[in-house]
Every structure is written in structure tokens, then in C-alpha cells.
Amino acid sequence: MSDAADIAVIGLAVMGQNLILNMNDHGFKVIAFNRSVEKTREFLTGAAKDTLIQGAESLEEVCAGLSSPRKIMLMVKAGAAIDAVINQLLPLLDKGDIIIDGGNSNFDDSDRRAKELGEKGFLFVGSGVSGGEDGARHGPSLMPGGHSDAWPSIKPIFQSIAAKTDSGDPCCDWVGDGGAGHFVKMVHNGIEYGDMQLICEAYHFMQNALGMDNSAMSETFTQWNKGDLDSYLIEITADILAFQDKDGFVVDRVMDKAGQKGTGKWTGINALELGIPLTLIGEAVFARALSAIKEERVQASAVLQGPEKTTALNAPDWIEPLGQALLAAKIISYTQGYMLMQAAAKEHNWNLNYGAIAQMWRGGCIIRSAFLDDIKAAFDKNDSLANLLLDDYFSNQIHQCQTNWRSVVSECVAQGIPVPAMSSALAFYDGYRNARLPANLLQAQRDYFGAHTYQIVDGDEQWHHTDWIGSGSGIASTSYDA
Secondary structure, eight states: OOSOBSEEEEOOSHHHHHHHHHHHHTTOOEEEEOSSHHHHHHHHHTTTTTSSOEEOSSHHHHHHTBOSSOEEEEOSOSSHHHHHHHHHHGGGOOTTOEEEEOSOOOHHHHHHHHHHHHHTTOEEEEEEEESHHHHHHHOOEEEEEEOGGGHHHHHHHHHHHSOBOTTSOBSBOOOEETTHHHHHHHHHHHHHHHHHHHHHHHHHHHHHTTOOOHHHHHHHHHHHTTTTTOBHHHHHHHHHHHOEETTEEGGGGSOSOOOOOSHHHHHHHHHHHHTOOOHHHHHHHHHHHHHHOHHHHHHHHTTOOOSOOOOOOOHHHHHHHHHHHHHHHHHHHHHHHHHHHHHHHHHHTOOOOHHHHHHHTTSSSTTOBTHHHHHHHHHHHOTTOSOGGGSHHHHHHHHHHHHHHHHHHHHHHHHTOOOHHHHHHHHHHHHHTOSOOTHHHHHHHHHHHHOOOBOOTTSOOSOBOOOTTOOOOOOOOOOOOO
């Protein structure tokens, strides 16, 4: 090869190819490599023709063609494949060289890889990449974390190819140590699950309660996208609902069985492990699981009864309330996601910049929306903000929306329209705003049947046990936090 390249990308599926083309557009010399040599050749004679992109047909050739420190980005399937490629690369690298995992890896794997490679003198970066094929090609949201010593070397490339905000700031910044980058990407995906489910619930209400057709629903989403709900997912929903081919509206022929690749599930699992009430995102994951048992639901629909069908509501009277319900629930989705990141930061000793994370998500990614400017402003104003709902902007928005939010959820319950995400968001809000919850009874129950003890409300920090059945026993089990 001629001049030394700035970076290599291993893995030439569509995301890898588009990132390479993006890097080339911004003046970086890139080496492209795929396990299948034929795929590399096809790329070089196809999409990469007449560019400065170089091809390599072996890992030895990849490493020989890179400037120091070598920067190699892996765009291969998460899991064992990442470890396999890393193990093949290490004998060919020098200490201080940088390996970047740009796949949808579990943050625990990234944390492990950072530790293992650090001990051997190499620098590992686990970077979330969001925005799909178009984002990769024209500007993704990038969330790098791992060894901070790697950041100065990859920063010019990453911030050049990343999406930009309206003010020109890159949607990419250093996230934190270890697996922090992939953790933030995981939370991003969890919020994405929640946003998509909320939109689907609004769509379901429009169909079943308001009797709206696809064209009317598309127009409603288009109008919503001009206000507080302005976002990529609202925008594409309008497009999807309007799209027709020779056989009519395509969305009506799509099977109602949702798929998932695991990141939403990971988000829920980590929330449970850290004790964070991530109820909306959890319900969004479960809603996909419920949709997947299509055949069983079809059988149940012939047996199980719901409320009597009513005349469709007057759609114009409900569009604004529905939009407000969607906005309020969306605020809860982001609130819970930020609660999880804050808990993880304490658990893993990460110094996360929450305002910067909002900016990373402002462009390029799937959950990009105008809404994120307000999140950034909230943390810029108070970088120790404990909860988004305690920021004036968000509390005011909830206060303005809550009456209609409650009306929409109540109407859905009355009509038998499932809104698990929207209703769980409301339940969370009502729980969070209550100074006293019925958990005192729950603790008494635990103490009754298991002598698990309880604390009292007068400020005494001691744990107490009551002999509820008069057995005379004062023996208590070990106290612990649930």
C-alpha cells in the first residue's frame, strides 16, 4: 500500500461500508477489510470506486498499512465474533494501538475487554453507533467510551463524521471509562423501545377509538412533528402511514409481531439489578413479547371478552389530548432512562456528562428530537439535577399535559385498548410525586411472614420486628434492601 491510512474498518456489512464512505468523504484514508475477500473486492469496485479507500485481504495487511497508533474499528456481530477478531489482531499490534468496537455490544463485554486489553498495553474503545444505515453514511450519533487515552487519536475522525446539531456541534463526545459508551447506547436503545411503543399506542387509539384512516393519522403525525413532539420517530411514522404501493397501504399488510435484538431487554435487566423503576421501557419490551405470540392472541380473541364496542369518538376533540398524553409519557421515558444512567454512573464510578449525552442524541440517532435540547438545558443549568421531573421546564410540561394524559389513559381502559407504556408512565409519575406510598403495609407483610423487619417513620434508623401473631418470638431475619 502507498500512504499509511488513518483508520481501518473490519466488517463490510452496510453499517461498516457506510461508515467507511463517510470517513472518506471527510478526508480520512481508510482501509476496508472483510473476512470474505470477495466482499472487500466488491466494495472497492462498487460503492468505494474512485475513492481513496484502500482494501486489505489479510489482517497482516491491515495492520501494516496503518499509521501509528493504529486505529482499527470492528463492525462485526456482537459477542464471540468480537473477541475472535481481537485475538487475531493482538499479535499484529503494538502497545498503544487502538481497537474500537462499534457494534451493539453488551456494556459488560466492553468493560471486560477494556480491562483485558489495558493489562496488555492496548487501548480499547466501545462505541455506541446510532442512526442506522443513513446515519452511518451521512452522520451518526457516536458514543465512545473505554480507555480515555485513545480519545485524542480518534476524536478528529469521530467528531468529523458524526451528525451535527443545528449550531454545528458534533453529536459525539467522550462518554466515560470501561463500558460507559455501550451502556449509554443501551439506554438510548431502551428509550427507543419506549418511544416506539408510545407511538404505536397513540396509533392504536386513533384507529380503534377515533376511527381515523391512515391518511388522517399520517397528517396528524405530520402536524405533531411541527411542535413539541418534533422527532425522527414521529416523522417516519407519518411517512409510513402515508406510504402506498399498487396494493394499497403497506403498513396494513405488515404482521403485528414485533422483533427485538436484545438491547431493550438488557436495559430492563440492568434497571432491575440497580433497583431503578424503569417501568415504561420494561413495558415496551414486554409489549413486543406479547405481540410475538400472535397465534395464541388470535385464539384468545375468539374466547375472551372485552367492553362493548362504542361509537367512535369525535377525532378532532381528541387529537390535542392524545398529543399531550404522548408528550407526557415521552418525558417519563427519558426521565427513567436518565435515572438508570445516573445509578450506573455511581455503581461503576463513571463521570457521565448528562447534558453532553443529550447533545450526542440530538442528531443522527433514532431518538433524535427537539426535546433533547431541553434535556441538555436542564443539565447545563444544574449538572447535579437528581431527576428530570424536578426541572422547571419538564415539571411545567407534565402539569400542563396531565389532565389530558389521564383522560386518554382512562378512555383506553374503558374501551379495552391496551396502552401498557402510556399507563405505566402515568403510574410511575403518580408514584414518584407521592410522599407516602403503601409500601408500609408491604413491609409489615414481609415482617409478618418472614420477620424481615422494618424501619419506623420517626427518624429512628434502627430495624424493628413485631410479634404479629403473639408467638412470643422476637427473632428477626437478616434485614436487607429489596
